[in-house]
Amino acid sequence: MDTDRLIAARPRPTITPAxxxxxxRIQLERHGVEADVHEGYGLALVSVWIELVVWTDGRWFRWSSGRTSISGRPVYxxxxxxxxxxxxxxxxxRYNELRRNHPCSPHFLGEES
Structure with missing residues (x-):
C-alpha cells in the first residue's frame, strides 16, 4: 500500500467561516480597527463601519469597494x-476612506449635539 498517496488524498481541514x-477581526485590531463578527447560514460577517461589511465563506473575504460598474452594480x-x-x-x-466620508456621530462619541 502506498502510504504517501493515502496521506495526499486525505482532505485538508477546512477553516469555518466564523x-x-x-x-x-484580530488582524483588523492591529490596524486600530474595531469590528464585530456575526455568523450563520454557512457564512460569517465582519461588521466594520458604515457601508463596510466583510463576508466570508471560509475561502474568500468579500466587501464593497465603494465603486459601481458601468451597469450600476456594486463592485466588490x-x-x-x-x-x-x-x-x-x-x-x-477602505475603513479609513469611509471614516473620512462618514465620521462618527457625536451622539455615539458621548458628546451632546
Whole structure:
C-alpha cells in the first residue's frame, strides 16, 4: 500500500467561516480597527463601519469597494481567506476612506449635539 498517496488524498481541514472572520477581526485590531463578527447560514460577517461589511465563506473575504460598474452594480473587492494579513490591510484602507466620508456621530462619541 502506498502510504504517501493515502496521506495526499486525505482532505485538508477546512477553516469555518466564523473562525476565519475572527482571524480577520484580530488582524483588523492591529490596524486600530474595531469590528464585530456575526455568523450563520454557512457564512460569517465582519461588521466594520458604515457601508463596510466583510463576508466570508471560509475561502474568500468579500466587501464593497465603494465603486459601481458601468451597469450600476456594486463592485466588490476579494481576497483569499488564507491571506488574512493582506485582507486586513486592504479593509483597513477602505475603513479609513469611509471614516473620512462618514465620521462618527457625536451622539455615539458621548458628546451632546
Amino acid at each position: 473562525r476565519c472572520a475572527e482571524r480577520l 473587492s476579494f481576497t483569499p481567506a488564507l491571506d488574512v494579513v493582506t485582507a486586513a490591510r486592504r479593509i483597513a484602507d
